[in-house]
Amino acid sequence: MTWTLFELLLQASLMTIFVSVTSILLGLAFAIGLSAMRMSGIGPLVWFARIFISFFRGVPLLVQLLLIFNLLPAIGISLSSLATALIGLSLCTAAYQAENLRGGFEGVPRGLIESAEMAGLSPVQSFIWIRTPIALRLTFPALVNEAILILKSSSLVSVVGMIELTKMAQNLAASTYMPLPIFASAGLIYLAINWIVAIAGRRAEAALPGLPAK
Amino acid sequence: MSFDFAVILAKGPQILAGLGVTILIWVAGTILAAALGFLVATARRYGGRLADLVLSVPVEVLRGTPFLVQIFLLYFGGPYIGLRLDPIAAGLLGLSVYGAAYYAEIFRAGFQSVPPGHSEAADCVGLTRIQTILHVQLPEMALLVLPPSMNMAVILLKETALLSLITVPEMTMTVQAIGSQQYAFVESIVVLALVYWALVELANFLGRVAERRLSTYSA
Numbered sequence: 001m002t003w004t005l006f007e008l009l010l011q012a013s014l015m016t017i018f019v020s021v022t023s024i025l026l027g028l029a030f031a032i033g034l035s036a037m038r039m040s041g042i043g044p045l046v047w048f049a050r051i052f053i054s055f056f057r058g059v060p061l062l063v064q065l066l067l068i069f070n071l072l073p074a075i076g077i078s079l080s081s082l083a084t085a086l087i088g089l090s091l092c093t094a095a096y097q098a099e100n101l102r103g104g105f106e107g108v109p110r111g112l113i114e115s116a117e118m119a120g121l122s123p124v125q126s127f128i129w130i131r132t133p134i135a136l137r138l139t140f141p142a143l144v145n146e147a148i149l150i151l152k153s154s155s156l157v158s159v160v161g162m163i164e165l166t167k168m169a170q171n172l173a174a175s176t177y178m179p180l181p182i183f184a185s186a187g188l189i190y191l192a193i194n195w196i197v198a199i200a201g202r203r204a205e206a207a208l209p210g211l212p213a214k
Numbered sequence: 215m216s217f218d219f220a221v222i223l224a225k226g227p228q229i230l231a232g233l234g235v236t237i238l239i240w241v242a243g244t245i246l247a248a249a250l251g252f253l254v255a256t257a258r259r260y261g262g263r264l265a266d267l268v269l270s271v272p273v274e275v276l277r278g279t280p281f282l283v284q285i286f287l288l289y290f291g292g293p294y295i296g297l298r299l300d301p302i303a304a305g306l307l308g309l310s311v312y313g314a315a316y317y318a319e320i321f322r323a324g325f326q327s328v329p330p331g332h333s334e335a336a337d338c339v340g341l342t343r344i345q346t347i348l349h350v351q352l353p354e355m356a357l358l359v360l361p362p363s364m365n366m367a368v369i370l371l372k373e374t375a376l377l378s379l380i381t382v383p384e385m386t387m388t389v390q391a392i393g394s395q396q397y398a399f400v401e402s403i404v405v406l407a408l409v410y411w412a413l414v415e416l417a418n419f420l421g422r423v424a425e426r427r428l429s430t431y432s433a
Contacts, residue, residue, distance in 0.1 A: 058414035059407045060375035063386060067403045074217075074400045148278075155280035156376070166282055173290060180291035187279040187287065194278045 001181035005172055009182070012168035013189050019082075019164060020151045023089035027150070028143070030094030032132060035101045039127075049098070056095030062156050064088050069160045085157035093150050100142040104135030137208060144201030148194050155190075165189060221396040222389075222405050232388025233409065239302070239384060240374050243309035244367045250310060251317020256347060258318070259325050269318075276315035281373050284312055289380040305377040305384075313370050320362045324355030357428055364421030368414055375410070385409065 037049040056064065065088040072079055079087070108131050116126040136143075158167035169186035173179035222229075254273065258266045276284065285308040292299060299307065328351045336346040378387035386406060393402025 054415065055407075055411055058411040060372040060386070060410055062375045062378070063403065063407050063410055066390070067407055070400045070403055152280040155282040159379075166280065166286075169283070170286065173286070180287070180294045183283055183287035183291055187275070187283050190280060190283065191275060191278040 001178060001185060005176065005178075005182065006185055008172060009165060009168055009185055009189060012163060013165045013193065015162065015164040016151065016154050016166075016190075017193065019085055019089065019157060019162065020147070020154045022086055023093055023154070024143075024147050024150055026086065026090035027093035027097050027146075030090060031097035031101055034094060034098040035105060035132075035135070036127060038098070038102070039105065053095045053098050056092050057099065061088070061092050061153050062159060064092055065156060065160050081157075081161035084160045085154075085162045088160070089150060089154060089157065092153070093146060096149070097143070097146055100139045100146065101135050103142075104137075104139035105131060107138045108134045140205055140208060141201070144197065144205070147197055147201070151193060151197065152190065217401050217404075218398055219401050219405065221398050222392060222401045225392045225396075228388055228392060229385070229405070229409075232383065232385035235302075235383055235388075236371075236374050236385040239306055239309065239377065239382070240367075240371045243306055243313060243374070244370050246306070246310035247313025247366075247370065248317045248363065250314035251319075252321050254314060254318035255321035255325060258322065260343065273315045273318050276312055277319070281308070281312050282376050282379065284308055285376065285380050301377070301380050301382045304380060305374075305382040309370060309373065309377070312373070313366065316366050316369075317363070320359050320366065321355070323362075324359040325351060327358045328354045357425075360425055360428055361421070364417070364424065368417050368421070371414060371417060372410070 034049045034052060037045040038053075040046065059067075065084070068088050069084050072084070112130055112134070113126060116130045121129065154164060155166035157164060158170065163171075165186055169182050173182045176182065254269055258269050261269075285304065288297070288308050289299070289301070289304040292304065332350055332354065333346050336350045341349065374382075374384055375386040377384055378390065381387065389402045389406040390399075393399040396402070
């Protein structure tokens, strides 16, 4: 295991970080949308959100990625590997984050929603300015957890042709016949990134404003 | 583009064989993972500070790295240190060890939930440490550890799909092979996704039934 090989792994890990961060943020936006649908009380929207969440939490990410990778070109949409990877990861994490957010929305104190109504906010305004920020604050630790999960899951995007940390490790292991040190190093890099995410998450959590009283 | 599902469904018996391997590895892997995780949690609690510290390392490493990297390391790296396993054995071992790290944390929380007075009381009436664990602590933590344990079992079911990448002949690998033989890749993946979806929802349903059963006993 030479420094050159390790450097190649480190470079590839930048792609891992990029894909993970983008997917987490896109997924968060989708998740808020799904939560809005689920709480809208409009039948078809509620069912769409339910089925979406159930499907993306019920099918292995590997299969989801293969599905997107093969289905979209077959119906005439051709996308790059990167776009496929980002769509796959963000849809999957959106389903999990929506499930996390559900708890957050349930934790929004009833009185605050009523006050918003009394103050003349429309249901949509109340959702955007009162309920969503509080739900996000309540579920922040779950978001950090989800970020770590997505970082690990991003190892699967190699199946749609992305070269990120795991794929680079596979390529190097095959060309150098040194799978042991190379996969171990890749594991250590994942561990280090996750460790940083976990610490940063705890710091950020401490810095955020306090939770609303029940 | 038209889709032809008949060519995939004609391969029903092959798909079922793959499903069989998936379920077998999943069930065996989950039981082994839970048993090993319980042992690790017990050793961390009663083995002294050194055991706790030493065992925290593999638990954190396994939880902090992707399962895919773990199985690649085991399957492709193993032979270099004399660990030559066939794909199924490597897959089962990989899944069990990976799951054990998460089950160890679940049971650790379980041990913490049992009031210390209860195990002290068990000690006072003359129960041995093992009797206390099996007859007092384990039943008391059951209701708390059941939901995360079922959750973990479902996660492990989905992780078995990754074993196709180390050539374990489970469902994902079988159906993908059928898809490329029949030039029906999209159809094959759609069928695959639907079978997993049904399986996961079934497992979730069984988990909820188990929780309800257990909560009536302990209420």
